Every structure is written in C-alpha cells, then in structure tokens.
Amino acid sequence: MKKTMILAGLVATASLNAAVIEQVIVRQQWPWSTDVKVEYKVTGVTSPVNIAVRAFNGEEELSSANLEASISGERYGIAEDGVGTFVIDPVKAFGTSKVALANFKVKLSLTEAASNINEVIYKVFDLSTGACQDITRADFYNGKVEDGDYVTDYTSLHSRFLAPSSEMVGDVLFWTGVTNNVKYKTTHLVMRKIPAANKVWCMGAPTTERGYRAQTETNHLVKLTQNYYIGVFELTQRQYTLITGQNGSLPDEQAREEADVLPVSGMKFGNVGVEKTVLYAVAKLRQNTGLEGFNLPTEAQWEFACRAGSDTGLYSGRQSSSSGLWSGCDTDVDLLAWFAGNSSGTKVVGLKLPNAFGLYDMLGNVREWALDMYSEYDAYVASFGAGWQPGDVVVDPTGPAQASVTVSGSTDVRTLRGGHYGLYPAMVRNCSRIYNTARWQETKTNDSGMRVILAITE
Numbered sequence: 405m406k407k408t409m410i411l412a413g414l415v416a417t418a419s420l421n422a423a424v425i426e427q428v429i430v431r432q433q434w435p436w437s438t439d440v441k442v443e444y445k446v447t448g449v450t451s452p453v454n455i456a457v458r459a460f461n462g463e464e465e466l467s468s469a470n471l472e473a474s475i476s477g478e479r480y481g482i483a484e485d486g487v488g489t490f491v492i493d494p495v496k497a498f499g500t501s502k503v504a505l506a507n508f509k510v511k512l513s514l515t516e517a518a519s520n521i522n523e524v525i526y527k528v529f530d531l532s533t534g535a536c537q538d539i540t541r542a543d544f545y546n547g548k549v550e551d552g553d554y555v556t557d558y559t560s561l562h563s564r565f566l567a568p569s570s571e572m573v574g575d576v577l578f579w580t581g582v583t584n585n586v587k588y589k590t591t592h593l594v595m596r597k598i599p600a601a602n603k604v605w606c607m608g609a610p611t612t613e614r615g616y617r618a619q620t621e622t623n624h625l626v627k628l629t630q631n632y633y634i635g636v637f638e639l640t641q642r643q644y645t646l647i648t649g650q651n652g653s654l655p656d657e658q659a660r661e662e663a664d665v666l667p668v669s670g671m672k673f674g675n676v677g678v679e680k681t682v683l684y685a686v687a688k689l690r691q692n693t694g695l696e697g698f699n700l701p702t703e704a705q706w707e708f709a710c711r712a713g714s715d716t717g718l719y720s721g722r723q724s725s726s727s728g729l730w731s732g733c734d735t736d737v738d739l740l741a742w743f744a745g746n747s748s749g750t751k752v753v754g755l756k757l758p759n760a761f762g763l764y765d766m767l768g769n770v771r772e773w774a775l776d777m778y779s780e781y782d783a784y785v786a787s788f789g790a791g792w793q794p795g796d797v798v799v800d801p802t803g804p805a806q807a808s809v810t811v812s813g814s815t816d817v818r819t820l821r822g823g824h825y826g827l828y829p830a831m832v833r834n835c836s837r838i839y840n841t842a843r844w845q846e847t848k849t850n851d852s853g854m855r856v857i858l859a860i861t862e
Contacts, residue, residue, distance in 0.1 A: 481542030566721025568713025578762025741768025770853030776803025783808030
C-alpha cells in the first residue's frame with residue numbers, strides 16, 4: 405500500500421492586501437519519490453499574489469541557488485481564494501538523495517504579483533477543432549505549459565546577441581520549448597502577443613544602413629494603436645492543409661521528406677475566393693475559429709514584430725557586415741536566417757535562433773506577404789499622409805491605396821518582407837522590402853510564404 409509521509413511544515417500566516425496564507429501541509433511521497441508536496445490555503449485575495457518559499461532543516465535554513473528552479477506548481481499569479489499545491493524536488497534543490505527528510509520544513513509568504521502576471525502572451529489554436537488555449541506568464545512560471553522551457557534574458561541565447569529595448573518589448577519572456585514538439589508546427593498554430601500599442605518607433609532603414617534598395621525603406625516614426633498576436637512560425641504545409649483542406653505548395657516541395665514542417669511556399673496573395681493563396685487561408689482561419697481578427701500583417705505590424713526592440717539591420721541587435729552584404733560570409737545572419745550563404749532551398753521552420761519576442765524565421769527561409777500595396781520613393785513617403793515631414797508620427801499605416809509599380813501589367817502589387825533562402829544579407833534585413841503581383845498565376849516560385857496575425861481590441 406502506498407505510504408504518505410507527513411513532514412513538519414511551518415504554517416505561514418502573512419498579510420498582503422488582506423490576503424493570508426494558512427493551513428500549510430508538507431508531504432513526501434516516499435518510497436516512490438523523494439519529491440516533497442506542499443499544500444496551502446489562501447484567503448482574502450484582492451489582487452494577484454505570488455508565494456515565496458524558504459526551506460529549513462529543523463531550525464537551520466537551507467540555502468540553495470537551485471531552490472526556485474526545483475519548484476513546480478501553483479505559486480504565481482494567484483488571483484482568488486482557494487487551495488493550491490506545488491512540489492519541491494530536494495535532489496535538484498539541495499543535491500540530496502536521502503529517502504526521507506523527516507526534519508524538512510517550509511515557510512511561505514506572499515508577495516505582490518506583477519500587474520501582467522496573468523496576461524495571455526501565447527494563444528495555441530488546435531487546427532482540427534478551432535479551439536484555443538490561452539497561456540499566461542503565470543502558466544510558464546508555474547510549470548503548466550507543455551514543453552514549457554522559456555527564456556527571460558535574450559542575450560542568453562548567444563554571445564553575439566544584444567539586449568532589446570525594454571521600452572518596446574517590456575519584460576522579456578518567450579517560449580523556447582515550442583520548437584521541441586512537432587505538433588506546434590503541424591496540427592496547432594502558436595501565436596505570440598506583440599505589445600505594440602501606442603509605442604512610437606522608427607520604421608525603415610536609417611540613411612547609414614547599407615542594403616539592397618535601402619533607399620526605398622524611408623525611415624519614419626510610427627505608432628500602432630493596438631496590440632496583436634502573430635504566428636511564432638511561418639505557416640507550414642501541414643498547417644495550411646489542415647486550415648484549407650489543400651496543400652498550396654509546389655509539387656516538389658510537397659514531395660520532400662520533411663514537407664509537413666516546411667513553410668508553405670509558392671504562395672500568391674490572391675483573394676478570399678481563390679484557393680491555394682494566402683488570403684484563402686486567412687478566410688478559412690476566420691471560418692474555422694469564428695474569429696474575424698485573423699489576417700496578414702501590415703508592413704508596420706510585421707516590422708515591429710520582427711525588430712522586437714532592435715533598431716539595427718538584424719533583430720539580434722547586430723548589423724550585417726558591409727563586406728558580406730553580397731556574399732554568404734556573415735556569421736550574424738547565419739545565426740538567424742536561411743539565406744544564400746547557408747541554404748539552397750526552404751528549411752524546416754524554427755531551426756534558427758528567434759528574436760526577443762520568440763518569433764522564428766522572420767528573416768530568410770521564405771519571404772512573407774504583407775497586406776500593403778507596394779510603393780517606394782516619393783510614392784512611399786506620400787503614403788505617410790498629406791504634409792508629412794521627418795519627425796511626424798504616422799499612426800497605424802496601411803500603405804497606399806494604389807501601388808506605385810506594375811508587374812506583368814498588373815497594378816495589384818503587394819509587399820513581401822524578410823527576404824528568402826536564395827538572397828544575400830543585403831536583402832535579408834529587418835527593413836527589407838520587395839514586391840510581386842498579388843494576382844493568382846500558375847507560374848510560381850517556392851520563395852513566398854505567409855505568417856498570420858490575430859488583431860485584438862483592448
């Protein structure tokens with residue numbers, strides 16, 4: 405018969421905005437596990453609180469740099485009265501493998517939780533049912549996220565990475581474990597919240613930035629008035645098929661061994677009624693989920709999400725090397741993107757390092773359609789608004805009403821962002837803009853794909 409050993413537990417009664425924690429019970433599930441289960445009751449909660457933990461051997465406090473990392477369960481963002489539990493792994497915390505910790509005690513206290521602790525920062529859509537799972541910061545902290553490894557320091561990903569602007573990204577927290585489960589690239593769609601609302605930032609390339617047609621990327625101040633969610637990965641072939649019932653990629657791409665997790669490619673802009681186009685997928689997503697907020701990003705939404713607090717050519721905080729702009733010799737680009745220096749075709753999504761929002765392949769792999777009609781030079785500047793002058797802020801830009809170029813006689817010409825696997829660093833930058841006709845054609849190439857957003861009103 406299973407035995408449960410009840411250990412001595414310190415009953416903590418701490419007050420915070422009338423909240424009290426009490427009735428603490430500590431159990432060790434021996435002999436099946438050395439893990440220690442802690443149960444508690446919280447009452448009087450008027451705003452979210454966190455539970456801080458101290459551990460003792462008798463009266464001697466056990467000091468451990470690994471204590472926090474050894475605890476999983478309900479400790480963060482507690483927003484209402486009730487009973488909760490968490491588990492301490494003493495082996496991980498203190499390096500002990502003793503079978504029974506008869507003198508082990510804990511002391512619990514309450515601290516005020518951050519105001520954004522229960523903010524939904526990820527949405528995960530089941531593409532078979534349309535159902536959505538909301539994931540909060542507290543869910544990550546409490547260990548409730550499947551494959552829930554996460555990062556709170558962008559520079560920890562690589563020594564070459566520079567810290568992003570905290571004003572633009574807020575406190576960094578993004579999901580690295582999302583790449584460990586193939587379902588997030590096939591049967592489910594993962595979207596990350598982008599905190600863009602009312603932040604003024606510089607869109608486009610400064611005059612000092614070198615790159616292909618950088619002069620068409622006129623630097624200007626932009627403010628987006630709403631937050632939104634955006635796909636963590638470029639939409640894959642399997643995801644597109646589940647959404648629409650068809651695979652929009654070219655036959656050669658569909659035949660590849662890893663096709664399910666390759667980006668859907670060869671995609672024309674199209675319209676809601678034309679199959680195997682990006683707008684057809686958007687229309688089907690709206691229908692399948694009941695959410696009209698699904699769309700392609702505008703150029704401004706795409707670039708804010710791509711930059712993730714950087715003001716440089718690459719979202720890692722680095723610039724492409726001037727000597728490597730037209731070659732494959734660029735280590736910094738290689739860390740982030742599939743481009744001419746390391747690839748001859750599309751690659752599985754999510755293999756390169758992400759930006760500070762946890763978005764993968766924003767540069768390279770396939771270029772991504774934006775909603776905006778394409779314009780450049782004076783026509784692009786005119787789209788900022790009548791009388792615009794440098795220093796003026798453009799609010800929620802959506803591009804011009806009509807493109808300033810034609811392609812194959814068509815004036816329905818849209819913008820693509822981010823570059824693709826066949827381009828050099830000069831064309832694989834945060835600001836890179838290129839264009840193509842939006843109309844459906846049978847002649848396609850496999851370098852154009854898509855990433856969706858979900859608009860929200862708060």
